[in-house]
Amino acid sequence: MIKIDQSDLIKWLEHVRIYANNGKVVDYIPALANQQPETNAVAYYPIGGELIFTGQAEYKFTIQSISKVISLAVALIQHGDQAVFSRVDKEPTSDPFYSVAKLEVEKPAKPFNPMINAGALAVTNMIRGRNSEEMVGEILKLVRVLANDEQVTYDQDVAQSEYETSFLNRALCYFMKQHGVITGSIEELLEVYTKQCAISMNVKQLARIAAVFANDGRDPDSNEELIPPDVARICKTFMVTCGMYNESGTFAINVGIPAKSGVSGAIMGVIKRCGGIAVFGPALNEKGNSVVGIKLLEKLAAEKMWSIF
Numbered sequence: 001m002i003k004i005d006q007s008d009l010i011k012w013l014e015h016v017r018i019y020a021n022n023g024k025v026v027d028y029i030p031a032l033a034n035q036q037p038e039t040n041a042v043a044y045y046p047i048g049g050e051l052i053f054t055g056q057a058e059y060k061f062t063i064q065s066i067s068k069v070i071s072l073a074v075a076l077i078q079h080g081d082q083a084v085f086s087r088v089d090k091e092p093t094s095d096p097f098y099s100v101a102k103l104e105v106e107k108p109a110k111p112f113n114p115m116i117n118a119g120a121l122a123v124t125n126m127i128r129g130r131n132s133e134e135m136v137g138e139i140l141k142l143v144r145v146l147a148n149d150e151q152v153t154y155d156q157d158v159a160q161s162e163y164e165t166s167f168l169n170r171a172l173c174y175f176m177k178q179h180g181v182i183t184g185s186i187e188e189l190l191e192v193y194t195k196q197c198a199i200s201m202n203v204k205q206l207a208r209i210a211a212v213f214a215n216d217g218r219d220p221d222s223n224e225e226l227i228p229p230d231v232a233r234i235c236k237t238f239m240v241t242c243g244m245y246n247e248s249g250t251f252a253i254n255v256g257i258p259a260k261s262g263v264s265g266a267i268m269g270v271i272k273r274c275g276g277i278a279v280f281g282p283a284l285n286e287k288g289n290s291v292v293g294i295k296l297l298e299k300l301a302a303e304k305m306w307s308i309f
């Protein structure tokens with residue numbers, strides 16, 4: 001593994017920012033439609049070292065699907081893997097993250113994995129709490145520990161905007177409720193889910209979360225256990241097989257690290273035993289992944305020999 005420093009981040013971000021022209025900012029969540037494609041940032045949080053970053057590193061974005069890794073970790077900690085995997089499977093799909101198609105094949109209505117919307121909704125449905133506020137609280141509690149920042153919270157406007165327009169996610173929920181995969185109030189579940197997706201932070205905070213996974217669940221500075229190693233391992237494995245939606249295979253070949261993206265344009269990547277990286281660039285390709293983010297990770301992975309394969 002080759003050392004990475006700030007000049008690498010500056011060089012490569014400069015080199016790849018032009019790719020934003022090839023992408024499109026998401027607009028199915030109205031509050032995200034005004035994100036600016038030229039906003040770019042990257043941060044790297046080494047284990048036992050000093051954070052480096054460049055670009056608009058203070059800019060706060062919502063983590064969207066990256067929250068699926070956190071909610072999975074919460075559910076695994078609360079219920080154990082047997083209970084979680086009785087409700088959601090462990091297999092990748094070649095469908096888009098919002099797809100309803102696979103709920104009708106093979107095991108009826110059991111979502112294929114926790115990184116697609118159906119699976120993430122089933123996982124969030126398992127999180128303990130007497131009401132939506134307590135459930136969101138459980139997710140925020142872990143996010144704050146991982147980011148080492150008590151101030152992290154969700155963006156109320158983005159959450160509300162998605163909640164009001166989540167027709168497809170509502171459909172997935174009704175389908176799964178019919179088959180007993182989820183229980184309780186669908187509106188309450190969507191409230192929790194849209195709030196977890198709207199958790200807002202900058203690349204520096206997200207890189208620290210990735211660094212905890214790179215350190216097998218331990219704090220990258222103090223080495224204290226924050227997530228059980230088995231839970232970290234399961235989350236990272238899903239990041240490899242399903243983290244970049246139906247582009248996970250291509251990403252595994254071209255980059256080769258566990259990673260998770262969100263439609264806001266953020267990606268977090270895990271460089272085992274080395275550190276965590278977070279990239280932000282809201283212009284997305286047709287699979288819903290940041291074009292600048294993917295290019296930057298491809299360049300860095302090749303130069304620094306990051307691939308785990």
Ligand SMILES: NC(=O)CC[C@H](N)C(=O)O
Nearest residue numbers: 064065097117197262263
């Ligand atoms: N891919 C994503 O980031 C999707 C998250 C988004 N909140 C949704 O459910 O549609």
